[in-house]
Amino acid sequence: MKFFAYPLLSLALTLAFATPTFAAVRHTGKAITNVTVVTETNLLTTNSTSFVDLPGGAVTIVVPAGHSQLVQATFSSESYCFWYSGAAYQYCLMQILADETEMLPASGGGFVFDTNGQTDDGWEAHAMARTIVLGPGTHIIRVQWAVSDPGLNLNLNNWTLTVTQYANGK
Numbered sequence: 001m002k003f004f005a006y007p008l009l010s011l012a013l014t015l016a017f018a019t020p021t022f023a024a025v026r027h028t029g030k031a032i033t034n035v036t037v038v039t040e041t042n043l044l045t046t047n048s049t050s051f052v053d054l055p056g057g058a059v060t061i062v063v064p065a066g067h068s069q070l071v072q073a074t075f076s077s078e079s080y081c082f083w084y085s086g087a088a089y090q091y092c093l094m095q096i097l098a099d100e101t102e103m104l105p106a107s108g109g110g111f112v113f114d115t116n117g118q119t120d121d122g123w124e125a126h127a128m129a130r131t132i133v134l135g136p137g138t139h140i141i142r143v144q145w146a147v148s149d150p151g152l153n154l155n156l157n158n159w160t161l162t163v164t165q166y167a168n169g170k
Helices: 007-017
Strands: 032-040 044-046 052-063 069-083 091-098 111-115 124-134 137-147 152-167
Touching: 032 052, 044 052, 044 137, 052 069, 052 152, 069 091, 069 111, 069 137, 091 124, 091 152, 111 124, 137 152
Parallel strands: none
Antiparallel strands: 032 152, 044 152, 052 137, 069 124, 069 152, 091 111, 091 137
16 A cells, blocks of 8 residues: 555645644633724725725724733725726725734735726625734724725725724733
């Protein structure tokens, strides 16, 4: 019996003894201490190529003295990344900040929330979730948006920002 005759066994053994090349970040928290939800039904549009604050897309939270908290921010919206001039196949970006720090996973250049990859592209539902562990004090969680090309518009409608705080964040 030759080892290569059993490709699934070979693959399983390779995976079992392989050293992972990824470094997932794990945070934990205890009971939910606070949930804040902000919604907007009006159409909002940007064609800024630099990140700017989403109007109304900010929440102020307080972490009690002597504590840390795991904070999770989830943003969902109908979006339409509309190309009206410039290069086709560009993208519309989002990021969520805690104070001035991009929440995790931090992409360093924005999360591709939507693209204009198709000529018949239209309104779609999209979402993102980010986390961070914060120490005591008052913090601002805010959503920012941008486009990769000035010939794009990012249109958002019917969005929700949910910020959840968990006790004893680590």
